[in-house]
Amino acid sequence: MSEPTDEQAAMQHYLVCGTEDCQKNCQFYCNACHRPLCEQCRDEHKKSPNNKNHEIVPYRHRKHQLPVEKCQDHPTRNIDIFCRECKTPLCSKCSTMKEHEGHKFDDLEDIYADKYAHWQGEFSKIQKYFLPTSQDLKTDIEEDVKQIKKIMESIRTSMKTEAESLKNLVDEVTSENIEHTHTMEKSLLKMLKSQETTYDDYITYLWKMSDEFQEYLSITNRKLLFKYKTLKIQPIPETTKPLPPVFMTSKFNKNDITKLLGKVHVPNTEPQKRKIQPMEAVTTHMKSTEKKLKQSKEKSDMKQTLSLSSSITKVREYSVPGVVGAYHVSLDKPGRLWVSDYRGNLVQTDLQGKQLQKIQTSDGLGYHTATKDGNLIYIDQDKKVIYRITPDKKIAKFINTGEWAPLSVHSSCINGDILVVMCKGGETKVTRYSKAGKEIQNIQRNNQGQELYSGPHYITENIHGDICISDYGKYAVVVVNKSGQHRFSYTGQASKFWPYGICTDVLGHILVCDNAIDTVHLLDQDGGFLSFIFSPKQGINNPRGVCVDDENNLYVGQFTINTVSVYKYLQ
Template sequence: MANIRTSMKAEAESLKSLVESVTTENMEEVNTIEQSLLKKLNNQETTIEKYITYLNDLDKKFRVYTNPTHTRNNKTSDAYQSGRLWVSECVGNLVQTDLQGNQLQKIRTSGVNSFHPVTQDGDLIFTDMDEKVLKRTTLHNNITQFLETRQTIPFCIHSSHINGDLLVGMGTRGEAKVTRYNKKGKELQNIQRDKKGQGLYNAPYYITENINGDICTCTSDCDKKAVVVVNRVGKHRFSYTCQGSKFRPHGICTDVFGHILVCDLFNVHLLDQDGQFLSLLITPKQVSDPISVLWITRTIFMWDKITTQ
């Protein structure tokens, strides 16, 4: 009997040791799985937080672009603020009107064509091609010189609704470029050639900035008869020519969906942000010689060559 008891105790100790060993292994495996799951959950939480931050930033940008005090357009009409429009006459005068066309005030300039955005600070900035300068007009209509473009003629100007930078299309003697300045007039960037060293622009008279951060400049050249689009760092993305000899791009703007609207004196072309043609918004039967377009929230304002309405 003693031998039997000794044998049973030995078997019990062996079984106990086996159970403890298996239990330990199982606990270690469970701990490993738990740590892995916690790591995945933490990563997912971080991803969700980043996505929430991204959505909040996107919402802020969308609110900026849907705010009626911020619009995207250049050339004949480029400045809209609180129900008032700044329009450039063919002789260079800047005229402010309400949305019914009633004249509120007029500023006489020395330039023949004055391109003019309203900045984020509410100042009106316009080009003076004769003096080769950019001038600033405050809310009290005090005109001061903002910066000189030296020997280069400033054709057009756009005030960024993303960061307040100024994008200026300029050129002389066959050389043309788009230069970025900060709010204080410091030169930040020059966009002039594609990756093959070919000039992007000939006469960049019209310029705007899309809501898509990849698109920095959208310039339509009368001589090249093309809409040229580059990204934020100046890399050429595409050129739109409509594949027609009658295409003469003039006024240009974008909407909150990243669409690009282009006047060509005959029609208004609607493109997506990658330059794909979508449709004609306006035809010659609707508007005679459209030269400028302005998108404000859900309304499109048109100016034509004959009636300037």
């Protein structure tokens, strides 16, 4: 029998019980021996008198083993003791030296475990409180930015309206003043015309008098000088000069105009501090949510546990007509599912293998998803269109993605939102649409402005709204929270990790296919590795598509064959 490869060895280490020749899945962990155990080997381990003080816990609650570090003074000994007085890690032989005589010592592994638990707790606080709260505050600021822009634009509009109103009043008053000058001018000119007529009449009179005097002065009529009375000239009529009006100007300055138009000012009040929700309130809310989830689970008939079954059992397997492989699997209503292959065949079948519907598409990986209301959403990367198939088999265009080519899609079981992975040029993003097709959110970069995704194949969503993507370009599972904040990236357990199909279950586990070592990784909701689902003996080759039904059955589709296998992996 040939030696296992590094990848198979890594898989064996994490999958099976640590007892020699035992191939069962590990569920427990001995903190004293640092050995994974199945249920049966745990019971055997406890029976030994030598192990009566050994602490055995569920695997996910295991105590992390102290990293090996050699003592510099005693190279054959490991450092595993902590001197309280000297506050120094030591090996067992150092503790017997004279300089540590009478000192008290602690087990360094216990200290390390406590520290590790503390760091894990602090990490959890960052993920569950500090990051979401900070993101909420950032969102609050973004809303304030929108509000400030809206208010300032409203103020500018009011300013322009006020200035326009003042301009209109100025034009109106100016028009009235100009009209008044015309009236005054007309009155003054009339008066001057009257004076001009007066002098015209007087001049006529003087010419008449001049003629009379000339007649009196003629030689022939000298006798007349003594006959008539003496002529008397009337005085020149008096007139008054007009008083021209004077324009009294008002010397306005900038302050006068400011008083007329108003001025923008910030209210002289203390700014309100942003409300930061205390960690206790968040913890209380989380506990309340967990309690509701627990109550919901108790009402269902499902038996849910965080432990793997002692063995992975196949519950059914059936062929899917019309496909050459099972690239991707979407569960429809009970008793039906959709399966697609690498040739663009998309087939709906029942659990007896009867073909119900077949569509020729433009191919893809995780490019279809079943919705809660019984529709199927699938994408056409070439046409850049998202289609919807209703239960009565009607196909209609649902969303046009514009310049972005859609790659994979997932319908949220939480609220019905549609999550779509899209690319354009060298860029990739996740766009969230409402179930009505309205664009809600775009996720593309992390807080440092770096691209989150490189070659995403499949997308899904966790019970808390985390968006999980298998990214072949990054050889990782990339997970962000519902706000788009990067939570973690999982890069596998061996030297190679080729992630493909991905799904989650009702407990928040993340399950992802790994084509490098032909298995499915089981992760907790924070990206912690729990186990491999399959061992090489179970004959899974090139797993591509996975999904989980309401009864915790795992559906696995393989690249090279048109069968979908169903397994029970939880107990």
